[in-house]
Amino acid sequence: MESAEFGQHILSRFNEDMERLRSDVLRMGGLAESQLGQALQSLALGDRALAADVVRGEAEVNRLEVEIDDECSRILATRAPAASDLRLVLAIIKTITDLERVGDEAHKIANIVGRRGLERGSIDGYRVVRHLGGVALAYLRDALDIFARLDAHAALEAVKRDRLLDEEYDAIQRQCITFMIEDPRTIRASIDLMWVARALERVGDHAKNICEYVIYMVGGRDVRHVSLDEVEKQLLAAVPAAGAAVAAPPPDGTA
């Protein structure tokens, strides 16, 4: 009886550890999201003081990465989690790398604002990237929400959105080249704009990566470098869609 209670105690400590880990990741995600939002706002307003805040704020994102990474190592070393708990820890180790890079991208955008703004005299740079900025920020927010709910099916839908972002990014690149060719005085501003667009496209990649980790966590399948049709098939085999999950046992009886 004492041993069972002790086991229960260990289990509840373990669950607490895992729960804290998840909420730490969400806190780091919220911070990365806020850094990106502020970087975009500093761009919209040409607000260099706000841009400087973003540059300073990056250290906290980095600190959280190291802290969560340490916590993951500690949990692996002391609790040797198995199956879905192990997958959660491994997915978190990867997720925080992506979140740290989102912080980097926000920093890059803020640096451009701090250095020159987008030289708003010649071309209205912010107008060109405004939509892409909104899309990238919403994508990151949704990815974090999907992580919070561990919703693999929403993750699969979200993975598909990255292509739209890439298309918009390509269109902006072409537009910047047109600006430069039509009026070489816009060259510097256009290049800054290309870097901002690039940073936003990278944020989309990181959001997509986070969604892929959620699919891995829930479904136990690594879906990186696999076609979306294949991912969908694998995921439906591992985790039936909502409704089906309640109404019927998994089709192959193994999930």
Added chain:
Amino acid sequence: MESAEFGQHILSRFNEDMERLRSDVLRMGGLAESQLGQALQSLALGDRALAADVVRGEAEVNRLEVEIDDECSRILATRAPAASDLRLVLAIIKTITDLERVGDEAHKIANIVGRRGLERGSIDGYRVVRHLGGVALAYLRDALDIFARLDAHAALEAVKRDRLLDEEYDAIQRQCITFMIEDPRTIRASIDLMWVARALERVGDHAKNICEYVIYMVGGRDVRHVSLDEVEKQLLAAVPAAGAAVAAPPPDGTA
């Protein structure tokens, strides 16, 4: 006696696992290095067929990433490694992400060659990035060598090299802007050149990351986002430099 033999058997199986894991990473690293080397060669020669080979070759780098990642998960789940073995597995999980991204960067360079070359008529693009390409490739090769030898002190020296690469990258960016301003007909070619330089600068970041993981593996300290002086101090405390390691016990008696 039987039990001791069984323990010995488990241990030797574990060591075999770890050794295979290390050699798999080196194989993946060799492939990423070869992809980058070929991408640079395709750029030098304007060889689109070679560039197409690089684009096709990326799938194998990606496949190795997933395979090694699975193997790491399996080892964590079945052997619950501790201390330095755990750190090795965690460092490998991170290292292969960086190697996969090196493959991505090689792919990007090859794509530019496949699309247009560097429009060698107007500016000699290859000449501009040749040195940076050589430096990035050598940096990656050294990082892999440092990983193979798990040499934390060489890793620390190598981490410092990233700054030189960044400086050369910045100089190329400025040069490209000068090309464009002086002769707007070079705009497209200069932008391609900027993307190639960017890809090479990213390779340098990945090589640096791999060196930082080696420091973490050997010294047990996470040195990302820490100043180089601080890293050096921490590393010397954890792992005395060659010579000192043989001549004297670790200064704090805990290593």
